[in-house]
Each structure stands twice: as C-alpha cells, then as structure tokens.
Amino acid sequence: MELARRRGFIWPSFEIYGGVGGFYDFGPLGSILKNKIIQKWREFYLIGENFFEIDSPSILPEEVLKASGHVDHFVDAMVECKKCGNSFKAVDVAREATGKDIEGMKESEMDEFFAKNGVRCPDCGGELGKVFLFNSMFRTTIGPGSQRVGYLRPETAQGIFIDFKRLQRHARGKLPFGVIQIGKGYRNEISPRQGIIRLREFTMAEAEVFFDPENPHHPNFSRLADERIRLWRAEDQIKGEEKLVEVTAKEAVEKNYIHNELIAYYAALTKKFLVELGIPETAIRFREQKPWQRAHYSSETWDAEVHTERFGWVEVTGIANRTDYDLSRHAKFSGEDLTMVVGEEGRKVLCHVVEPSYGIDRPLYCVLEHAYTEEDDRKYLKLKKWLAPVEVGVFPLLKRDGLPEKAMQVQSLLRSRGLLAEYDDSGSIGRRYARADEIGTPYCVTIDHQTLEDNTVTVRDRDTTKQIRVPIERLPELLTSLLRDEIDFEGAGTPVKK
Ligand SMILES: [Zn+2]
Structure with missing residues (x-):
C-alpha cells in the first residue's frame, strides 16, 4: 500500500x-x-x-x-455506541470481540449475544445500544x-x-x-x-x-x-x-x-x-x-x-x-x-x-x-506484462551528447505505435531501472553512445535484468511481441554482457 x-x-x-x-x-x-x-x-x-x-x-x-x-432487504445490522456515538456493523463488532460469527442471527438474538458476552464499543469501551437494521x-x-x-x-x-x-x-x-x-x-x-x-x-x-x-x-x-x-x-x-x-x-x-x-x-x-x-x-x-x-x-x-x-x-x-x-x-x-x-x-x-x-x-x-516481489536487494512488481501501466521505459544513458534527444525520438516512435512508453532522465541509470522495477515496467530501453553510431539500443528485461541489443527500427514490433509473450526475450536480440 x-x-x-x-x-x-x-x-x-x-x-x-x-x-x-x-x-x-x-x-x-x-x-x-x-x-x-x-x-x-x-x-x-x-x-x-x-x-x-x-x-x-x-x-x-x-x-x-x-x-x-x-x-426492504439491502440492509445491515448495526449498533451505535451510547458514549462516543460511533457506529459499527454488528457482525464485525462480534467477531472482533469474541471471534464468533453471528451472521444470520435476528436482531434480538444479537442483542442477547452482546449482553451475554459483555461486548462493548471497540473504539472507547462504552456501552452499545440495541442492534438495528440500516439500509445501505x-x-x-x-x-x-x-x-x-x-x-x-x-x-x-x-x-x-x-x-x-x-x-x-x-x-x-x-x-x-x-x-x-x-x-x-x-x-x-x-x-x-x-x-x-x-x-x-x-x-x-x-x-x-x-x-x-x-x-x-x-x-x-x-x-x-x-x-x-x-x-x-x-x-x-x-x-x-x-x-x-x-x-x-x-x-x-x-x-x-x-x-x-x-x-x-x-x-x-x-x-x-x-x-x-x-x-x-x-x-x-x-x-x-x-x-x-x-x-x-x-x-x-x-x-x-x-x-x-x-x-x-x-x-x-x-x-x-x-x-x-x-x-x-x-x-x-x-x-x-x-x-x-x-x-x-x-x-x-x-x-x-x-x-x-x-x-x-x-x-x-x-x-x-x-505481483509485489522482494528478491535479494531488489523490489519489483512482477505484473503480467500486458497489465503494466508503463510498458516501456526509455532512458538516455547520460543527460548529454545528444542522447536525450535521441531517446525522446525513440519514445515518440513507440508511442506512435500504441505502446505506453515513458521517458525518464533523472538520476543514475541504476536508479531509473529500480524505479521502473517498482512500478512493474517489463522492459527498459537505453540509448547510449553506440546508438549514435549504429542505431541500436539495449533492452532490459524486468524479471531477469538481462539485456539484449537490437536495432531501433525493429523495436516497436519486437516490444509488442514481447509484451504479448509471443517470443522469447533472449533470442530476440544480441545478448549484452554485463
Ligand atoms: Zn464508543
């Protein structure tokens, strides 16, 4: 939460x-x-x-x-505290105080149950009034x-x-x-x-x-x-x-x-x-x-x-x-x-x-x-890929040398093809990966100096943290297939050694 x-x-x-x-x-x-x-x-x-x-x-x-x-029937049995005036669902108060389930009892039977078990207000300990029905x-x-x-x-x-x-x-x-x-x-x-x-x-x-x-x-x-x-x-x-x-x-x-x-x-x-x-x-x-x-x-x-x-x-x-x-x-x-x-x-x-x-x-x-997963020093949301609210993170490795501009182009390309791609250039690349993991982003694309030379980028997999290198032109189709679980990540590009 x-x-x-x-x-x-x-x-x-x-x-x-x-x-x-x-x-x-x-x-x-x-x-x-x-x-x-x-x-x-x-x-x-x-x-x-x-x-x-x-x-x-x-x-x-x-x-x-x-x-x-x-x-007539969409009703809950409730009680009110005579001292603090707070109201409660009768079955909840009974369960909290005694561990017993009084569902299905009539109001008068609930009154008897409360009296017999000495049930009092869960908030202030005051005396409870009679059980009555409340249309919700x-x-x-x-x-x-x-x-x-x-x-x-x-x-x-x-x-x-x-x-x-x-x-x-x-x-x-x-x-x-x-x-x-x-x-x-x-x-x-x-x-x-x-x-x-x-x-x-x-x-x-x-x-x-x-x-x-x-x-x-x-x-x-x-x-x-x-x-x-x-x-x-x-x-x-x-x-x-x-x-x-x-x-x-x-x-x-x-x-x-x-x-x-x-x-x-x-x-x-x-x-x-x-x-x-x-x-x-x-x-x-x-x-x-x-x-x-x-x-x-x-x-x-x-x-x-x-x-x-x-x-x-x-x-x-x-x-x-x-x-x-x-x-x-x-x-x-x-x-x-x-x-x-x-x-x-x-x-x-x-x-x-x-x-x-x-x-x-x-x-x-x-x-x-x-989906919430804690592994060693990593915390991430292992959401089903198709459910992720951000499907692709797009990061320039550094905030200079034309990398941000190139990364924004990649983001636009992915958005134009219907992918929920988000650009992020704040903090170190490690912190950006960690943030993406925390919201369950399945794939992160990083634009580095090699991108400027050969138009390829790295793609990182959330669950394994493994990376592959692929040409930008293949990216929209590749990511779409990956998000649909149609292809295997490691075979989708050239593996990157860490
Ligand atoms: Zn009270």
Whole structure:
C-alpha cells in the first residue's frame, strides 16, 4: 500500500480535507491498470462469451428498487455506541470481540449475544445500544424540490433487467443469452476499515445470463469442463471444517457440489480470468454462501475468493443463481409481460438468470499484492506484462551528447505505435531501472553512445535484468511481441554482457 500510494496507483480520496473512509482515487498508474483489467474482462465476456453490453444510469428511481427487493432487504445490522456515538456493523463488532460469527442471527438474538458476552464499543469501551437494521443504499431526490426518491444503484444488474424487453428482441428468441454492464456501484458501508477492500463507491462488472429453466445448460460447457476449481462447500463450513475439494467443473456438476451447470461454467471462467490477471491458482478458492448469507434474490451463490497477506481471503466475484426473481418482480410491479417466446414451437418462457458479478477494485488490489516481489536487494512488481501501466521505459544513458534527444525520438516512435512508453532522465541509470522495477515496467530501453553510431539500443528485461541489443527500427514490433509473450526475450536480440 505504501508503494501503491507513493507511485500513484491508489490514493485516499479527499486527502487535503482529511479523507473520507470508503473512498479511493486511482492515480495515473492505477487508472491505467484498472482500465486494463476492465478491458480484459470485456475480452472474456463481450468477445469470448458473445454477450451484449449496455450502459444505464447509476441513479435509480425508488420503484425499481422496491420491485428488486433492495428497499426492504439491502440492509445491515448495526449498533451505535451510547458514549462516543460511533457506529459499527454488528457482525464485525462480534467477531472482533469474541471471534464468533453471528451472521444470520435476528436482531434480538444479537442483542442477547452482546449482553451475554459483555461486548462493548471497540473504539472507547462504552456501552452499545440495541442492534438495528440500516439500509445501505445512498438515497437522493430526483429533480429540484421534487418528492421523487432515487437511490444510487447498489448493483448494475437492475439496469439490465429493466431493459429486458428490448434486450430479448436483440437476442432474437435465442437462449441462453447474456448482457453485461460495467460501471459504478454504491454501498453506504457503516464503518469501512479495510481500505480498498471495503469501498462505498466501487466499479463492478456484471453479467446477467438469461436461460430457459427447462434447459439450464451452457452451450460451450465442454470448453471449460476439465478446468479445475477448488470448492469450500457450505455444508463443510457449517460443520466448521476448512476443507477444500478440488474437482473439475464437470465433476462439480456431476457430484452435485454445484447445482447448476452455468454456475460451474462461470466459476471455471472466473478462475481463468483471475489466473490471467496473475493471481496464482493456489490463492483462488470458491466458497459457497451459507443459506442465511445469500442475497434475497439468490437460491445458490458461490464467491470466488483470493488469498491476500493483508486481508486474508477476499471475495472478488459472486456467482449467483437469481432464478426468475428479478424478472417476475419487475413484471409484477411494472405490469409488463417480461416473458420471452422461444424456439419454433413459440413457447413462452420466464427466463432464469445466473449472474457472475465482479468487483474490479478488489482484484486490482490482489493483483498488486501478488505481483509485489522482494528478491535479494531488489523490489519489483512482477505484473503480467500486458497489465503494466508503463510498458516501456526509455532512458538516455547520460543527460548529454545528444542522447536525450535521441531517446525522446525513440519514445515518440513507440508511442506512435500504441505502446505506453515513458521517458525518464533523472538520476543514475541504476536508479531509473529500480524505479521502473517498482512500478512493474517489463522492459527498459537505453540509448547510449553506440546508438549514435549504429542505431541500436539495449533492452532490459524486468524479471531477469538481462539485456539484449537490437536495432531501433525493429523495436516497436519486437516490444509488442514481447509484451504479448509471443517470443522469447533472449533470442530476440544480441545478448549484452554485463
Ligand atoms: Zn464508543
């Protein structure tokens, strides 16, 4: 986190006014990294899955969220300290004070639990008031002086359900079909204390996969059937056993660990996505939510979790079976027919939905933590090359003899070919390499006196620190291939002896 702040990945928001918990800015490097993660997600879902994308408002009128159940059910149990007035999530206070999990208890049972265990305010030791429910949506009004209530959206999914009538026409009667939306979501967390892991405003990438409940299959299931996933089933959690079963997606369905083929498919796809971002397989597991942990709309939910040193296991994706809950509720509340006519027989179907819902901010943190490497006297970010916010560092060996001018030409050449190349001439070459390592720049190009003679430069590899010498004219193509892992570094040019 220190490095992430210092080098411009993540900054606390509103810093000069003392900051506000639960909000973070992405700095110059963080913004690029975040956009690259989003772009990769699009490659998986828009291109790979052949889904449609929409972009709908992030303020929703109250009737939408009444229908979706969020006005009644998007609540957290909280307590307030009678002495200092600070408020807390009831389950967090209980866990911190006793190590016990009180999730799923009624408010009165929580009160009893607190009294019996003598739980007091974690900030000042004062007496706690009664547990009450707090709706964690941000409320606003739409229009000046208007009585029309609106909320900042708690999920992007609702925008997709609302557009279902038009979307199903776009799908031309074919099931399953999927729709994605990427954008901000909001949750008025009671007391966010986990940095970027618990945000009040966050970026989500959600896919709603509409399917026929009489044919709950993914047409390309075989493509991921042999992908291995590690599952922590609800029944083992309830028994208190931290036991992971490792199975293929196919076995997960056959053994009925996962009750829906589409959920198994999207779990396997999520694993592939996380591995693509550079998260090791051994740090990924899927945790089934216990019945009382599930959202009000879900009949089965599996969370992809990534292990981190700082926060332990972090939920990064939720894959839920939303059944026909949303479409049937919106049909009822709006009075519109939200069924779909399917196939040649013209059967009317009320679609069911499986939803893979990704946070973007949390995986970004996990990527940074897993990339951070300390080796001997080196510290570097071992980011996947394609993810690096600076793809190429361009350095003149010295700040004289025409080397800076030549280096700036090389930078322009690389930028004109779409590469994120950054020029740096401050400090010794060793310090510049160290700075580039720290932000995960995979390749550094150095312009030296030999460059002026024969138009060749050295290229240094971040992970091995080995160097090769190559002609400038080959540089754009070579670096592009290297960044895509299409060619081997050492064979790409003449090795340079140190
Ligand atoms: Zn207090």
